[in-house]
Amino acid sequence: DQQVKQNSPSLSVQEGRISILNCDYTNSMFDYFLWYKKYPAEGPTFLISISSIKDKNEDGRFTVFLNKSAKHLSLHIVPSQPGDSAVYFCAARPGTYKYIFGTGTRLKVLA
């Protein structure tokens, strides 16, 4: 049972445009959400997080939106850069310290 779903395995975006990565979840107990970026042969790197009491969090070019009623979160990258090409994982926590990860979306930013 996949509690955190990333339904798009891959995404291609032109440099300078917006990248939107999506994540859906099923467990209404999730109270904290994170996005990680992963380059090949490296471990995932923390990008940005959001608590369930908020609907938006922004950090530079990265913004995460949370829609609790739809059980949906998204990561917006504006403007996209070639260095953003990586696999992006969303993760969620059900009120405990057990983080559950999605399967990832591979983003390719075209120069």
Add this chain to the structure above:
Amino acid sequence: EAGVVQSPRYKIIEKKQPVAFWCNPISGHNTLYWYLQNLGQGPELLIRYENEEAVDDSQLPKDRFSAERLKGVDSTLKIQPAELGDSAVYLCASSLRGNSPLHFGNGTRLTVT
């Protein structure tokens, strides 16, 4: 600040052989995690430590996997005996507290032949 250090980076062994992975978390991080990542999947939790205590090992296949975190700092994950299906990347992560973002090491890629 030094990141999470894992060794070895790569390991190739024959099935039925034992293997061990080592992790040194970020200094001061009390919570340590071992995750398993199969190809095309997200990381899946194997075990979580708070200091030297294993507080969540429900996902650890205890018939062949074992872990320890002596003195609440470094940790070792062992598989004995390894099976073909154990081929994956084993990730270690640490966090300042249980509710802080995880910081991952670069992982150990295990290949069992």
